[in-house]
Amino acid sequence: MTTLFRGIIYMFAFGCLFMVTSINSLSLPIFAYGEDEILIGLSECPIGYFHCLNDTKCILQKLNCDGQVDCDDNSDEMNCEDEHNSQYYDDLHRKQPHGLFDNTPKGRCFWKQENYSCDCRGTQFLCRFKQLTELPLNLPLFDISMLDLTGNSFPVLTRSTLRNLPQVEMLVLKFCNISEIQPFAFESIRDAQLLELYLDENNIERLPPNMFPANNELEVLILSGNKISELHSYDFENLEYLTELDLRRNRISTFSEDVFKPLANLSILHLNENQIQKIEPGMFPPMNLLETLSLAQNEIWTVDKDSFNFINLRHLYLSGNRLYEVHNDTFQGVPRLEGLNLDDNKIYHFELEAFRGVENLTSLLLKGNRFETLDPRVLQNLQNLKYIYFSSFHLCRAALHVRVCEPKGDGISSKHHLLDNTVLRGSVWVMASIAVAGNLIVIFGRYFHNSRSHVEHSLYLRHLAISDLLMGIYLTIIACADIAFRGEYIMHEAAWRASISCSICGFLSTLSCQSSTLLLTLVTYDRLISVIRPLQVRTASKTVVILRLAFLWGCSFAAAAAPLTAAPYFGAHFYGSNGVCLSLHIHDPYARGWEYSAAMYIFINMISLVFIIISYLRMLQAIRGSGEAMRSTLRGRENVVARRFAIIVATDCACWLPVIIVKLVALGGIKISPSLYAWLAVLVLPVNSALNPVLYTLTTASFKQQVKKYFHKFPCGAIVEPRSQTGYESALSISLGHAPTNSGRKRLLQKNVSYV
Template sequence: MVCVAVADSRACHKVAVVEPDVGDVSRAVEIREGVQMAGTCDGPSDWVHRGCRCSKNNSFFCENTGLRALPSTIPQNVTNLDISGNHFSKLQKSDFPLMPQLTILVLSSSEVISLGEDVFGNLPMLKNVYLQGNRIQHIAADTFVSSKNLRNLHLSHNPIGSVAAEAFRGLTALETLWLDGNNIETLRPRAFSPLSRLQVLNLAYNKLSDLTGAFTALGSLRTLDLEGNRLDVIPDDTFWPLTSIESLNLRNNVFRTSSSALFAPLHNITHIYFSDFSLCSSALHVRVCEPRGDGISSLAHLLDSVVLRVAVWVVALVACLGNLLVLVGRLVLREPNAVHSFYIKNLALADLIMGVYLFVIASHDVAFRGEYIRHDYRWRRSVGCSVSGFLSTVSSEASVFTLTVITVDRFASIVYPLSLKRRTFRFAWICMLCVWLVTLLLAAVPMMRPDYYGEEFYGSNGVCLPLHIHDPDSKGE
């Protein structure tokens, strides 16, 4: 039995074959012609390939069916074709029969290694191609030269390492291009110049370190994703051709500084994304810049939390007044235990320094209120920030070391009470001199060795504390 078309009917009818020895190939051809003339298909389509199925809107699904070549029995009037999860290696133009109505082709996760020249030349109406999750390593010149109606091209998560200069020639209607999750290290100048209508370009998680001339002629581009690359220096003119850009993602790259000239010509940009919120200082005209803070500071305030602001002022006031009273009282009044009193004076001095540091931070928070991001770059690289960080380090280290000396002294007094005379005032002076020398040296070394510790050891955050929790791989760590 075979399926033939009836002129006055919208369905195929099975009729007996006069010659019973007709081969499988002839039978498949007749079936295919019957489906094309009838214009309907719904259900299993084993006559195309075992496991395939079709739907009423001329869509064929042959995913994960073990295909190694495209079946010749697929009707020419198919509009959507899903052959993902199969075993194609090299795709050539000749592998695709003429399918003039095909608009969507899904070839994801199909072990495709290479794409031949003009690979989709027999699919003139093709608009969407999905090739993600394959093993494509190179995009050669003129691969898509006849695909003038292609709108969306997905090449994500392939080991693509290089793209030829004329790889995208012919894609004059392309609007979205996904190349994320590949191994692309360099982009040839004007590599995307044929894509005059491109609006979305995803290059996230590649190995790009140089973007010189890559975005020439992309005046229609609106969204550019460069997250997770190796960009350490971005020349000021890199994004200037992107006159229509609205969203730019630069998260998880190496660079830690940028110039305002880099983004100044981008008048239409509304969203920009960095890993470090301090980089927003170079894009002040952008409406939305993320991240909006680092947990302590925000785009508007040095101390973002109201509770934190109040706490800093209270602790600073208590630390300064309380420790000043201790110092004055211990200096004016005579103590029976001069050694212990001397240790307490040193502890009070160390804590007083912390109070001074807190007053410096609190006063700058008031000065920068409402527009901190405009001052962030200069503040964190200023002498004032370095001195503030130095004072906080000296205070915390001297306080800990002094408490250690006091603890040892109290332990000796209790365990060896009869050897009290050995603990002379001169010995206490020597101990505290060593404490202060070691503390000052430890706090000053990062400022004396910027080549090793980096120029922002104390300026890694707005409060000038050497807490490198946001960038654990920075210098000196």
């Protein structure tokens, strides 16, 4: 036994040393500062480090704006709000007009109270959802800031509809079922001195000529949520004072520069959620005062050079389109651009001068695209860039000069460590050691002390140990890779995830998970038959058992090897989607091959778990039913059996149930915490592989008996004769031996329970 343990330790240490040596050959580090995260006394910070404001201390990029103070002057946690992002969400979720006086109770009016049919609040007149077909009578002529007619019915707006409009700064005609606007319909807004007009969420398909009178002072025009498909040169005539135009959620596919030419003072233009497919020269006129342009959630697949000519544009939103590539000088016409959203496109390539001409850029969103690597030269001219956002933290390698780069990690890995959490690193070594050592003991122990009366059972458990050993080997490789990359993981990350080593890791983890699941199901079925049919003669030969095992391993091997074929369905590096090379894909639940991942970790595991729970309940029921005919001294064993069955079921649930639930939640669109994903992938998933040797062998009476026999040979050993056993059977389960032909059910179950 001592020789066996010594051999295991030597094998484990040699394997880890070999893995560290081989993994280190993946790529050479560009720089490395070991474990240091704060460098003191440097006049110039190395690349990837940033000066504190009032001293010479240098801190890592990831320590900026991480919620913890690292600089003595707190400068690392200053200026952490991305104003461009805040502006984007303010524009996206603008407050409704009727909410401007939320703190003022209805009925309290800032003018002389009269008997009006509508509510008032402050300087607002609220005639919302009153089933009106014309303006309400007896409106106050002055001192009204807003007239809200939301939810009424004005199918056709004519010149007479708004003839009696009082002087009002804001007119809201939202959800008014407007389908047609006739010429001169808003002629009265000039005398009313209207500044803001809301026509959103109606059925407007086109705008008429002469819609607005000359010399009006309209500043805000909201036409979102309509059915406008075509824009004309006369649509916005006489709107020279307009500063904001909202055309989002319409059906606009194209337009010419004549459309927006009258809007000399336009500052904000929303064209998001339309059907625009291409941006090319001639679509926009030079608009010197335009500061915000939103083209998000369209169908834009290309942006031609010189399409934009806005010298004062500060925010440009191109999120949620179909851009495949960003060409050189695409944004050269917007020299003062500060924020650019290119997230949620299909970009796979950037030309080296893609961002030439936008040196003032401070915020850049690139997450949700297809590119997996990025040449640092693409971003090298963006020296004022303060915030950059990727889908994967490893892309921050191309932006080491940017103060804040998100994400800082994926919950498992960070820019510096494959396993970023210290406790996680220790847990991996513990789980790997238990899985490797425990399963090797089971394999050799069952090989040298095989039970003649329980050949099938012993063979099943030996193969289960082999399956769980693969998980231990997988964890060992990951733990060794973490040591090899410590402090400089981002420099090796791309090579590691694309390496054969990572693919082998993914293959081993999937093969272990699936084969272990199927083997546990097979073992449970075999036990179930033995308990509920104790008098049935077991006629299965060793050949039949081997064929069953061969089929099971063949299915598991095929499932684990399928992603290695590099088929288009799986992509080039299916297992390399994360640093620990798992196909669980919680972080990106709908990545390529997501159906395969869902089938492996939800469908198969769910069926096996339900079958195991039902089977053990059925076995316990059978034992208790037969226990009524037993002697009272044996009935107490039922509680022991129940507890041990509960342990087996609980460990299976602890391993599989969290994985199933979290996977389902992720597929449901709910974001999973990266830290939860880390513990799930590295600690919860391998639980069965570490505990199966303990549950099925190391705590059994037969194993204890063999250990006692071994130590009995030594002079100081305990001279205790173990009670007789009929086979190498698990103490946590019912014996799977053949039912003797000369015994009854009562006697057989008495013997079975006695093993527990």
